[in-house]
Amino acid sequence: MKITRLEACESVPIDMQGVLGATKQVPIGKGDGVPNFSIRVFTLEPGGHTPHHEHDSEHLNYILEGAGELMEGDQPRQINQGDYILVKPHERHQYRNTGDVPLKFMCMVPVAYE
Amino acid sequence: MKITRLEACESVPIDMQGVLGATKQVPIGKGDGVPNFSIRVFTLEPGGHTPHHEHDSEHLNYILEGAGELMEGDQPRQINQGDYILVKPHERHQYRNTGDVPLKFMCMVPVAYE
Numbered sequence: 001m002k003i004t005r006l007e008a009c010e011s012v013p014i015d016m017q018g019v020l021g022a023t024k025q026v027p028i029g030k031g032d033g034v035p036n037f038s039i040r041v042f043t044l045e046p047g048g049h050t051p052h053h054e055h056d057s058e059h060l061n062y063i064l065e066g067a068g069e070l071m072e073g074d075q076p077r078q079i080n081q082g083d084y085i086l087v088k089p090h091e092r093h094q095y096r097n098t099g100d101v102p103l104k105f106m107c108m109v110p111v112a113y114e
Numbered sequence: 115m116k117i118t119r120l121e122a123c124e125s126v127p128i129d130m131q132g133v134l135g136a137t138k139q140v141p142i143g144k145g146d147g148v149p150n151f152s153i154r155v156f157t158l159e160p161g162g163h164t165p166h167h168e169h170d171s172e173h174l175n176y177i178l179e180g181a182g183e184l185m186e187g188d189q190p191r192q193i194n195q196g197d198y199i200l201v202k203p204h205e206r207h208q209y210r211n212t213g214d215v216p217l218k219f220m221c222m223v224p225v226a227y228e
Contacts (some may be wrong), residue, residue, distance in 0.1 A: 001184075001186045001191075001200065001202065001205050002197050002199065002200040003184070003197050003198070003200075004197070004198050004199075005197055005198065006196065006198075008217055010211075022157060023165065026176055026200035028120065028198055028199075028200045031195070031199055033169075033172070033201060033202065034172065035172050035202075036149050036150065036151060036224055037150060037222065039174055039176070039198060040119075044211070046165055057149075058148065058149050058150065060148070060151065060153055060222070061154070062176070063227060068216065070117070072115045077115075077117060079117065082119055082120065082144055083117050083118070084116075084117070084118050084119065084120075084141035084142055084153060085115070085116065085118075085142075086115065086116040086142045086148060088115065088147065088149075089149060090220050091115050093115065096152065106176065106226055107120055108151065108153075108174070108222055110148055110150055
């Protein structure tokens, strides 16, 4: 059993093509011996974004703080604190912080990815 | 892609041996075509609890609101809003609301369970 908090998790800037102003924390991941899937937390600074991409795996997301847009293909959808989101495999998507405070969200993925 | 909120998810009382004062919502589950895992949200009323049990699957939890205790075997551990938790397969556990407001937490499990 592991109980942790974000304050205890190292925050790592993401250096990846298509990413701006983003950091990652991994409260529960491969290193904890998870059998199936992991919890990452991304923080996007105002104006920041994740890559506009698609991939084999799904995302399960929960918006912890802030607001912004989630691109569904080329269509922006408003997202707010408290939203639960499923991005299915091969759906092109991008998280954008269009607000003026950090956008923080959980991102659950199969353990192969984290 | 699915974006939803708790207010839009039916709240179902849990009628199961060892459970008291608990309801379940499923923001993201089997019905949404998830490939690997689902998000449920449990709400325990003050004095409420989940079963004191163990099972083949892990839990990944995030405490949304309230506080309480998580039994690790027979050992209570304090849990608070903002905690991230991994309960590994076959670890005996129980969530207890020892506070005076509802305890609400996310519970991610493999899709076979939800």
